[in-house]
Amino acid sequence: MNDKMINLTAETVPCHTRPIIIDAEKCVGCLRCVNVCQVDVLLPPPNGEKAPVAAYPGECWYCGACVMACGTGAIKLRHPLMNRARFVER
């Protein structure tokens, strides 16, 4: 076996929720979020684009580190719809 035989590819592995939504207009491409995510949910973008790719959204554990690291407020983190607890006026 040698390294010539290993060809690395990636693809976004979709899941049925959207934990991380990145606003491409606000993103400055600093990759702070990519490098702070302990789960490695995000990948640097291909083809010279700025905004990272949420390649493995199903693996997100909803810690919020990416949002806390983002300097431009470009990232939204949302729990799945089923996980939004109800509140009422008192």
Place this chain on the structure above:
Amino acid sequence: MNFEWPYKNEFYETEYLECDVLVLGGGLAGCNAAIAAARRGKRVILVEKGATERSGAAGTGFDHWESACTNPCSLVTPKEIAEAYVDEQCGYSNGPAHYIECREGYDRLCDIESFGGKIRDTDDEFAGAAFRDEKTKLLFAYDYKNRFTIRVWGSTFKPALYRELLRLGVRVYDRVEATKLLTVTENGKKRAVGACGMNVRTGKFYVFAAKSTVLAMSRPARIWLFSPDMVGLSEFRPTQSIGSGHAMGYRAGMEFTMMEKSVKGEFSAAGRSFPPYGTGNNHNTWYAATMVDARGVEIPYVDRDGNELKTVLERYMPAPGQKFFLKGGVIDDPKYEYRGPETLPFDELIKRGYELPFYADLSRMPDEERHAIWGLMVGEEGKTKIPIYENYTERGFDPTRHRLQSYGTGWQSASFLPQERQLFGAPGGIWHDWDLKTNIDGVYAAGDQLFASDCAGFACATGYYAGRKASAAADTTDILPVSADEIDEERERLYAPMYSRGGMDWRELNMAIAKAMQNYCGGVKCDALLREGLDLLADFEKNALPEITCKNPHELMRTHEVADILTVSELIMHACMARRSSSVPLCFERTDCGGAVDPECDRRFITVRKENGKIVEGSHPLDVFGDLESEYEKRNADYIESEQKGDYRKNER
């Protein structure tokens, strides 16, 4: 979307590194271990699968620090609280580790403050509050009289620890998974000489040679509970914290105890429960929130004798004649002796006509109590700052106007099935001695890898302690040669799924393991079922694992994790086989023991380890660690003499 892998291809590149103390895991425990060793002048390498700046269960925060018995306001001693924890768990607890937490935890808080973490109310946000000490500006939770649980701004901690690691010259290897302990046999006894690892972005292979090693890689998860769609919500802890440290220890012959203990699920936001701390409740972070029923009628708090409490402040006070009460992550329904104020039991509330649904109504609490729960606690607790505090605020939640619904009957926010289990509530882990040394020479353990671990203070205190004992061990040995054959074998094991053409996704095997564990090691155990289960796991290892195919190092990391989950499942089944009767404190129920529950002969720590492919069982009496205070002091005179007085902090700042 398909695209080229964005990181370098470094498969078959190998880097050899040497150090005095090797720390595996960069959460709270690992960071503190590395700092202790670096302060002692050791060359330290820290290996972390994620990004140390925010890695670990407490990466983005935690809100309270338990058992800080040596803080200047505390009215309890480390001995009192550590012994109470052990007694509360009927002896099935980790006396040395809890004592270390109680005795040294506050030292670690002061360290972290000196690194830039926030541990006191310097902005006077809570001036005048009943839970604040005006002189030190420390804030307390739970028992306001005895003041040994401290409310902290935990979201500031990990970045502060990370900066300190770099300042001390610790070599931090982020994005590297530790996969194998390297050992040699000396005079018939195993000793560790280092570890292997792989970069999870590039595939680069690492060999770390070390004089001593600290294992601080969290506890297993995704054993019974797994969602292939929302993997990261399957359990409470980070996606990648699934017990790789346990798996590598077990493969190397490490001894484990209490691994037969698992509890009915409490947290799985992919399934039955809500995100932790994201629903109305009155436990843990939300203690002691005002609760109301559907009609808006307030639910009474009572003391341990059933006396109704009239004021909010009384909810934070011990009962008449009680010195202190215990609360926290592990303490759910404590014995009478340690029980604090609590709302009436659910069944009693229904009997008295209280109507579902219940809500937490913080608007009825004094301003500073409301702001402490919603703002400080929910806001600083792990995984709450953004997905709970910020998101709920955006959705319009205002705790002065709204009630937040409560689900289920307690803080778990859901009722799970008996076979949906988790390692939670002080589960099993690595067996160790008073130095936190494992049965393998040169290897120390800390944090959630220890048996009966609980919270952030436990992780930091045991991490630091293991770091200093590992440093002392490093003084007595040299770096030993590592076996080339062992390294080659591990590299081949790690890379194999890159060549597999089987086409199986790693999630398929994780699903199969979870189902097997629910079926063969679920709510009730018996030997016949366990044997079938072990047979099935062996089949998975032989026939399913080699079918998994990976396209890049990230998928490869997840595949290694599933292989570890398989190993840990095997360990759990063997631990269940080794305990021959049911046990209430261990939440362990057997159907084939003639109804025996906690018989005297089985009230012991039962241990299992693997030697030359065979399971070796052992046992220790529950009081094997002796008197906690005197045994600790015997072994830590140097620490008490110098460091406990803050020597390192004084010298450095």
